[in-house]
Amino acid sequence: xxxxxxxxxxxxxxxxxxxxxxxxxxxxxxxxxxxxxxxxxxxxxxxxxxxxxxxxxxxxxxxxxxxxxxxxxxxxxxxxxxxxxxxxxxxxxxxxxxxxxxxxxxxxxxxxxxxxxxxxxxxxxxxxxxxxxxxxxxxxxxxxxxxxxxxxxxxxxxxxxxxxxxxxxxxxxxxxxxxxxxxxxxxxxxxxxxxxxxxxxxxxxxxxxxxxxxxxx
Ligand code: GS8
Numbered sequence: 001x002x003x004x005x006x007x008x009x010x011x012x013x014x015x016x017x018x019x020x021x022x023x024x025x026x027x028x029x030x031x032x033x034x035x036x037x038x039x040x041x042x043x044x045x046x047x048x049x050x051x052x053x054x055x056x057x058x059x060x061x062x063x064x065x066x067x068x069x070x071x072x073x074x075x076x077x078x079x080x081x082x083x084x085x086x087x088x089x090x091x092x093x094x095x096x097x098x099x100x101x102x103x104x105x106x107x108x109x110x111x112x113x114x115x116x117x118x119x120x121x122x123x124x125x126x127x128x129x130x131x132x133x134x135x136x137x138x139x140x141x142x143x144x145x146x147x148x149x150x151x152x153x154x155x156x157x158x159x160x161x162x163x164x165x166x167x168x169x170x171x172x173x174x175x176x177x178x179x180x181x182x183x184x185x186x187x188x189x190x191x192x193x194x195x196x197x198x199x200x201x202x203x204x205x206x207x208x209x210x211x212x213x214x215x216x217x
Contacts, residue, residue, distance in 0.1 A: 005030035006058040008044050010037050012206050014107065015067035016055040017157035017196050022071045024192035025148070026078040068099050071153060084150045091144075098136060098143065099154035105129035106158055113169040114161070114207045117216060123169020127176050134180045141186060152187055159184045160198040164207050 007023065007030055009016035023030055035044050035054050047063040048056055057064045059077070064070050075084040085092050106129055112122035133155065137143055143151035162173050162184075174181045187193045 003028070004058075004060050006033060007031070008033050008035050008041075008047070008054055008056040008058070010035050010054050012160075012198055012203055013054055014157035014161065017160070017198065018067040018153055019055045019057060019070050019074070020196035021153050021156070021192050022074045022084060024196055025082045025084065025153070026074060027081060028074070028078060068096075068103070068154065071150065075150070084153060086144060086149065095144065095150045098133070098151045101129070101133070102151075102154045102158070106133070106155065110158060110161055110165055114164045115210065115214070115216065119168040120170050123165065123171045126165060126169060127171060127173070130173065130177045130180055134177045137179060137183055142183070148187060148190060148193075152183075156184060156187045156193055157197065159188070160200055160203050163200040164204045167204060168207070 005023070005028055007016070007019055009019070009032060011034065020032075033041070033043070035041060037054070040048075040052070044054075044056070045052070047058055048065070051065045053065070055067055055070060057070045057073070059073075064073050071084060085095055106126065109122050109126035109129055113119045113126050116122065136151075140146075142148050143155075165171070166173060188197070
């Protein structure tokens with residue numbers, strides 16, 4: 001059966017960027033549909049009656065939700081090219097833990113840094129989380145070792161938000177986590193990453209608009 005793949009996405013979403021990178025790493029041809037989250041398309045609502053969130057991947061007519069689950073699905077279906085998760089069960093469990101940590105800490109504190117009035121306080125928590133990730137990276141080129149993999153892919157989309165975190169959190173990620181910045185620059189040398197990431201200036205403009213709309217001073 002031919003593989004028909006459609007990604008329903010919204011450009012600033014770090015979750016959607018994960019899926020874009022996974023598709024690029026595997027060289028999977030697909031259609032990209034940009035959703036207006038304030039006016040969701042009939043296709044999106046039909047495929048997402050419960051979840052109603054991007055990203056969603058439609059593979060041969062079947063929808064898959066949640067970026068980390070989508071990436072795991074892609075890795076299992078297209079297992080021959082560029083494996084993303086390690087094959088060893090212990091290392092797989094570790095990789096899943098750190099990807100979940102990114103969602104629970106980096107996304108959580110990052111969002112509070114840019115979208116609330118207590119940006120500086122949230123920024124401190126964000127730096128603590130990034131430092132823990134930097135410790136996990138250690139001296140390795142990538143989180144999984146020599147090759148770009150699942151944890152790298154889970155975290156790198158947030159690099160597009162670093163400028164916004166620094167502005168609203170009044171902090172310098174480069175000064176606090178230099179090894180993490182070196183890792184991000186290493187990831188950016190990969191075309192799958194550089195072509196998928198959102199532009200930092202466009203992201204900060206997006207947050208400025210959101211803050212205005214929500215009346216955050
Ligand atoms: C998060 C998806 C999500 O929050 C994942 O895919 O990893 N854990 C999920 N998507 C947001 C946009 S990105 O902030 C979304 O679709 N929001 C639309 C809505 O809530 O109506």
